[in-house]
Amino acid sequence: MANKNTSVLVIGAGLAGLAAGNHLIKGGIVRVTVLEADKRIGGRIHSKRFGDGVVELGATWIHGKGPVNDLAETLNLMENAVEDDEYNGSYIASNGKSCKxxxxxxxxxxxxxxxxxxxxxxxxxxxxxxxxxxxxxxxxxxxxxxxxxxxxxxxxxxxxxxxxxxxxxxxxxxxxxxxxxxxxxxxxxxGKNNIFAGSYYALITGLAHTITDERIHLETEVVNIDYTDPLEVKVRCQTRNGMKIYTADSVIVTTSLGVLKQNHKILFNPGLPQEKVQSIEKLGYGVANKVILYYKTPFWNLGINMKLVWRDENVGSNNNLPDWTRCLYAFNSFVTNPNTLEVWLCGKAGKDIETTPDDVIARVLTAVLRQFLNDPTVSEPDSIYKTTWFSNRLFRGSYTYMRTGASTNCIHKLSSPLVDKNNKPVVLFAGEATDAVYMSMTHGSLNSGIREAERLLMIYK
Ligand SMILES: Cc1cc2nc3c(=O)[nH]c(=O)nc-3n(C[C@H](O)[C@H](O)[C@H](O)COP(=O)(O)OP(=O)(O)OC[C@H]3O[C@@H](n4cnc5c(N)ncnc54)[C@H](O)[C@@H]3O)c2cc1C
Structure with a gap:
């Protein structure tokens, strides 16, 4: 069992932060505080009520089999999970004809x-x-x-x-x-994934439950982590009631790679070592946004799982559609929320739609549906919800990718802790970007939180 007086601050109440907090408490470090800038926990896991059910604004699938499956099994969440193959669907061409x-x-x-x-x-x-x-x-x-x-x-x-x-x-x-x-x-x-029958958020509540509300401080945005004092790390936060300073023996940082890219210079004192900065800069951080369309009366009967196959011959007739439409590749409805349709837009197109007004998006998507379904009567949605992961300053994008010029070495450098002169880790790094096996996925976040908690439990036992 770890020393009862040891204190740890966890920055971020996404899956990595909550996994870390949970593991620390179970291992005997009970003086754990999770500092979260947002009004809610979950980070890039965000299940929201919309239309007649719940929609996932962030993580949707459990990719393959990994640590999230194990956690979900223990929380009894896998029972009615649905298998989903991301390549399946009706492949319809932009001339309105089904592909062979x-x-x-x-x-x-x-x-x-x-x-x-x-x-x-x-x-x-x-x-x-x-x-x-x-x-x-x-x-x-x-x-x-x-x-x-x-x-x-x-x-x-x-x-x-x-x-x-x-x-x-x-x-x-x-x-x-x-x-x-x-x-x-x-x-x-x-291509093969699983979807929870309920919501992804159940994973989050399952983990937060052991940490308890008193230990999770919402609307507490870390603005600086000062690790110059050999005795304690000082973390300066903006809260609803003004500035507040927290201190602890060690700090686990779980903010996204996007946030580190944007803020690392002001977030750490002293600044991060050069090799860590280089890793942050070299790794890619992508943008994936979703648009969810709600129809009081759907124009389809048995659900839609349509892949869009843009044919060059139709380019001329698409001149009046914005460029981002060419990046559309699917419209999907979900059994769990049958009156909604979802589309994803990634990379530059994902960024473009963040600044496009909702009514324009609704009109354009309807035009695309009409074209592919060859049906001018397709109605406009009654409401629309669009994610804005890139402009959200707490995320600055969606997930990490291996950009050309980066390598797994960058991930190892990013995940290595900053230590004091006695080799004690004082600032540790978790989050999906720090997991070399499951980078970008919830499996990676979960693994990384447990990994860094374990690192501290080994030191403080
Ligand atoms: C649109 C989308 C779809 C996705 N789909 C899938 C999927 O299908 N399957 C899958 O496996 N993964 C998917 N992912 C990725 C998955 O959601 C993430 O890998 C995972 O949730 C990241 O968890 P994390 O704890 O590492 O980071 P985060 O969830 O980003 O947690 C970090 C937390 O830090 C907080 N924070 C930021 N700055 C500060 C600060 N200064 N002070 C205090 N708190 C701060 C943030 O608010 C956040 O709560 C998707 C992500 C997105 C955006």
Missing amino acids: NELVKRAIDEFRKIIKDIYKSSEIRESPYRTMQDYMRYYLEQILHSVPDEDRDEFRDIFRTLMKVEEENHGAGLDDISLQVVPDINIITP
Whole structure:
């Protein structure tokens, strides 16, 4: 059991921060305070009531199998979880026609193979291709030789849609994603995910429960972490009642990579070591936003799971649609909230829609639906909700990706703690960006919080 007088501050009440707090308390460090700038806990896990049910503004899927599955099992959340394959759907072209089934099937099979190769094969990492896009284009050209002439264009366009689906996993264009991708494909099966029958937020309440409300200080925004004093770390916070200083033996920082990119110079005193700063700068931090459309009376009958296949021949007729529409790749309805449709926009398009008025988005999305469904009677939604992860100063984006020029070494450097002269960790780093196996995912956040709590428990036992 750890020393009862040891005090730890955890910055951020997202999954990583709550996992850290929970693990510390269970291990015997009871003087734990979680400082959260927002009015709510959960961070990038945010389940919100909208329309006739709940929508997930942040994390939606449990990717493959990992630590989140284990936690969810212990909280009895997996019972009615639904399997979801992100490549499934009706592939409809922008001329309103369904794509040929055999072409869709072949494109999906080939795409799964490529993803497996990219994540698993070390040979590919040694290949002359720098980015995922370069490699995929090369691979596509090889496959196209065996596709009949008359089907080639359609096959290529279906394949491009699948590339957009992959962009969603990074929040950035594939032309910026290194082939040195991280997650372990032994655990992640390309395309295969699970969705909670209830909400993702149940994970958060499950963890927060052991920490208790008194230890979680909301609307407490950390503005500076001063680790110059050998006896204690001082954390200056902006609260509803003005400035407040907290002190502790150690601090675990779980703010997103986006927040570190934006604020590390002012957040730490002294400034972070150069190699950590370089890692923060080299790793990519993507933007993925969702638009959720609510219809009192849906225009569909049995749900919609539609993949959009943009055909070059329709570009001319799309001149009146903004550029970001070409980045749209799917409209989905969910069984848990059947009167809503969801679309994702990533990278630059994801940023663009943050500044686009909701009524314009609703009008444009309706035009796209009308075009693909070849049905001018499709109604406009009754209401719309749009996420703004990039402009939110507490996140500055959605999740980390392996940008060209970065490597797993950056993650190791980012996750290493700042220690005092006795080698005691005083400032520690958790959060999805610091997990070399499950970077970007909730699995990574959970792992990282437990990892840093364990580091302290080893020191203070
Ligand atoms: C749109 C979207 C979709 C996603 N989909 C999936 C998915 O399907 N599956 C999946 O596995 N993952 C998904 N993710 C990623 C997943 O949500 C994150 O990896 C995970 O939730 C991050 O948790 P975290 O604790 O590391 O960070 P965060 O959740 O960002 O927690 C950090 C906390 O720090 C707080 N904070 C920031 N600055 C300060 C400050 N100065 N002082 C105090 N507090 C501060 C923030 O408010 C936040 O609560 C998605 C994310 C987004 C945005």
